[in-house]
Amino acid sequence: MVALTSRGRSRRIAALVLLGAVALLSASACGAGSSILDKDALVIGVKPDQPGLGMKKAEGEFAGFDVDVAAYIARKLGKDARFVAVPSSEREKVLMDGSIDLVVATYSITPERKTKVTFGGPYYVAHQDTLVRARESAVTGVRDLKGRKLCQVTGSNSWRRVKEERKVAVELVEAASYSECMSDLKAGKVDAVSTDDLILAGFATSDLKIVNAPFTDERYGVGIKAGDLDGCEAVNKAITEMYLDGTAKKLLRKWFGKSGLALTFTVPQFEGCG
CATH class of the missing domain: 3.40.190.10 (Periplasmic binding protein-like II)
Structure with a gap:
């Protein structure tokens, strides 16, 4: 067995201290804030x-x-x-x-x-449903949106369930939020907004109505x-x-x-x- 010099022992102790510190920091990083x-x-x-x-x-x-x-x-x-x-x-x-x-x-x-x-x-x-202007009578379900302008909210999947899953040939009009969609619907820039019925219920007014033809579970x-x-x-x-x-x-x-x-x-x- 080779005896360590004083300098060698100091280096070894320093290395062990450093290794322990790294292990402690790693454990803290893994544990701290890892769960709500x-x-x-x-x-x-x-x-x-x-x-x-x-x-x-x-x-x-x-x-x-x-x-x-x-x-x-x-x-x-x-x-x-x-x-x-x-x-x-x-x-x-x-x-x-x-x-x-x-x-x-x-x-x-x-x-x-x-x-x-x-x-x-x-x-x-x-459940996903559709909101239209109150005077609209030709839209009674999602299939009736064919050829119409549908609001598409960035980050939402609702439009996909109309255009991609059900293959309804709608024209998509982008918006940043559903509140923007409602403004566009009232202004005639889009013909419909299709998303979760709880969202639509909050926006329904005397000017806008829910079709009441749900077609998905959300x-x-x-x-x-x-x-x-x-x-x-x-x-x-x-x-x-x-x-x-x-x-x-x-x-x-x-x-x-x-x-x-x-x-x-x-x-x-x-x-x-x-």
Whole structure:
């Protein structure tokens, strides 16, 4: 066995200290903030411009069904919540880069999105329908949109279910949000807006009407950073409690009870967090 010199021992000790520090930092990086359960407060992305679901009020606060659901989940997790606006086109990005912890913003669960983020829920199953001008009588279902101008919101998949899945030959007109779609519909720039019935219900007025011919199921999920399975399971538990204690029924009636939509008050079938 070769005896180490004083200088050699010093180098070896320094190397071991450095190795230990690196290991500690690596462990901290892997563990710190890896789950929403590790956080004291949650930053939650919601919509700022969807009546009944997520609206930013003049004083800066957010209100709507999605906001109330998100607040309930945060309370059940024992976390404070701060709400921020998130557009449809940014939902995956903000979860992947960690700037937002949860997204509760009419975020339909799809196979493609599940490759990028983890979904809790769904917390509600909506149905895609169509909104037209009140005087429109020729559109009674999605097939009647053939040859007409359909609003296409950046980051939303709703238009795909019309043009690609059902092969309806519509002319797409891009918009940044559904509130912009509604302005375009009223102005005659588009002939229809097709998306989830809860979204449409919030925008329906004396000038605009829902066709009431649903043709898909839209499973609203809670977006979570990919891989946070513990957080996902905790969110699912909170959603279950929300239905069992009557809160879901209360919130649905609060925001959509006068819409005429047939609301569902039973716990949705979860996707599973694995």
